[in-house]
Amino acid sequence: MKAESKYLRHKFETFLEKLWSHSTQPQKNAGVARRDFLKWSELAGTSASIAGALAAPAAAHAESDTRAKDAPTRFNEATVAQLQAAMASGEISAVELTHVYLQRIRVLDKDDQDGPGVNSVIEVNPDVLALAREADEMRRRGRVLGPLHGIPVLLKDNIDTGDRMQTTAGSFALFGQPAVRDSTVAAKLRAGGAVILGKTTLSEWANFRSFNATSGWSGRGGQCNNPYGIARNPSGSSSGSAAAASANLTAVSLGTETDGSIVSPAGVSGVVGLKPTIGLTSRAGVVPISHTQDTVGPHTRTVADAAAVLSVIASRSFDGRDPATGSVPLGWRGRFSRPTNLPMDYTQFLNPDGLRSTRIGVTRAGITGFDPNAPTPQSVLNLFEKAVTDIQAAGATIVDLEASGFTFPPGDGEFLVLLFDFVSDLRNYFATRVGVPMAGKTLADAIAFNNANAATEMPFFAQEIFDLAQSLATGPDDPQPLFGMTYNQALEIDRLATVNGIDKALHDFNLDGIVSPTGTPAWPTDLIVGDRFFFGTSNLAAIGGYPIINVPLGDLFGLPMGISFFGTAFSEPTLIKLASGFEHVTKARIVPRFLDDLPAGKHVDPNGGRPHDNDSSTHQHRSDEIERRRPHHL
DSSP, X not given: OOSOHHHHHHHHHHHHXXXXXXXXXXXXXXXXXXXXXXXXXXXXXXXXXXXXXXXXXTTOOOOSSGGGTTXXXXXXXXXXXXXXXXXXXXXXXXXXXXXXXXXXXXXXXXXXXXXXXXXXXEEEOTTHHHHHHHXXXXXXXXXXXXXXXXXXXXXXXXBOOSXXXXXXXXXXXXXXXXXXXXXXXXXXXXXXXXXXXXXXXXXXXXXXXXXXXXXXXXXXXXXXXXXXXXXXOOOSSSHHHHHHHHTTSSSEEEEEESSSTTHHHHHHHTSEXXXXXXXXXXXXXXXXXXXXXXXXXXXEXXXXXXXXXXXXXXXXXXBTTBXXXXXXXXXXXXXXXXXXXXXXXXXXXXXXXXXXXXXXXXXXXXXXXXXTTSOOXXXXXXXXXXXXXXXXXXXXXXXXXXXXXXXXXXXXXXXXXXXXXXXXXXXXXXXXXXXXXXXXXXXXXXHHHHHHTHHHHOSSOOOHHHHHHHTSOSSTTSOBTTTTBOHHHHHHHHHHHHIIIIIHHHHHTTOSEXXXXXXXXXXXOOTTTOOOOSOBOXXXXXXXXXXXXXXXXXXXXXXXXXXXXXXXXTOXXXXXXXXXXXXXXXXXXXXXXXXXXXXXXXXXXXXXXXXXXXXXXXXXXXXXXXXXXXXXXX
16 A cells, blocks of 8 residues: 555545544554564675676765675666676676675664664575575576576565565564465566565555554564665655665565555655556465555666566466456456457567657646645655656657646545455455464454554554454445445446546547656654655556556655656556656666765755755754654645
């Protein structure tokens, strides 16, 4: 679920007060030992020296934070294609590359190493070096399984792996015996020769537990941090997936999205995030929110790498464990049909000149902020407008949709759809697990588990969304009084919003794609108050199950922002072409420096966002400045 969970609270706060009374929160200082679950048995030494290793691109300077001085940097920003070429030539091996990433995780990610403590990796695969050795041996025998052969990959901790690692969605309710079998995407990674490096931290239960949640926090994993400013938030729910890819702790990561959970973390962590069309990648073996909107996709540092990953994990035939991979995705009520000729290789659509002779619709829907008294800073708007100018300069025709009189209909059925699906989809997933507290259980049992273990699971925020989902009527045509509609009516509202939104805009203006800013830059993490942000635009594609890809847009005082390209169902080839064209002309990706917060001597001006000299300011002063400016309702 998207980081902007307070947006849902804003829409429904009036009737939530009728549903329950607020209970006293558990003590804020309750803690839990989490590092017991990290497996470092094969990390005794540093990475081996690598003769003739890749020279890092110019942008990949060494980390500025002195605490990162022991982290290897030789492979920073290396692409999948560059790493494959190096392994093919014998310059490196999968084992050596894995050691590099393990060492970077040890130095940069863990808070017990006197490093910055990104905390993006919740668990390292105890068998990772064995997998890397197997990949090397296969290569020596002349057998290379695909573009990810020997490439270390991290998976979000809601994606099942049938090995010795946990799959918990960040909750101890799923901690115990590992998943019985691989998720479909994990199985595809293995079949493609990828080396599964570990699992990433996330917003607990994919940010679908509380309106007051802090993105990147989970009971099991603790707080994930933004690699550009450790005091800032990585957004969610695929927080660790994006942060780890950005921090060069892995070649690529996998995340999941229901509404914004791939693209929003990608935007604030300065990486590419590709959310595929529903049904293009299987959700089998993934802890769910909603079969109507859930999907699995990559976080990478380049569009080319995202296309390579999608080529490996896409389901081109029916997966019996996920009906959405069939000809008509389950629950779509006729929204779209699945093509019969899905590409085998999505990298064929990469094009550095991909914007030329295209028509791009620009929407600014929602970017002025949900609270009219707290508008989006002018600096954010200016950065997006510069991107629009860059797109036009690259040869695209710009169509300003709002100026042309077009309005995107609201997807007012979304929250009911997610709540309703969550109850049954979670029950179905629990039925696949054994040896964990929730094996064979229900949402009601998860609620009870959280109440019984509140000091660990709910020290900072509660479970209002769980409670609300549990309170719904059980039939798809049963009236839901708090929403004024039934589940099936909500599905139809969102279908019509998609048909009269993205599809209509593409058709009426003869567009190749639509762009919008992805969301606000990273805000200071606050475990007491929760998230604060100005806007997010992922909803436009989410309600229809349509694809969206985030590309780095630029940065404000060292904090990245992203731009989103989106289109109709199964338009990934077009979006990859557009996104790769934008990436080529802007080259906006910046490498994290693992600073405490914004660069010293700068703060955000509440009257425009311009940097000012501030001789006596501290990181806390800068955080306080942004704290005063944050919107209070979304």
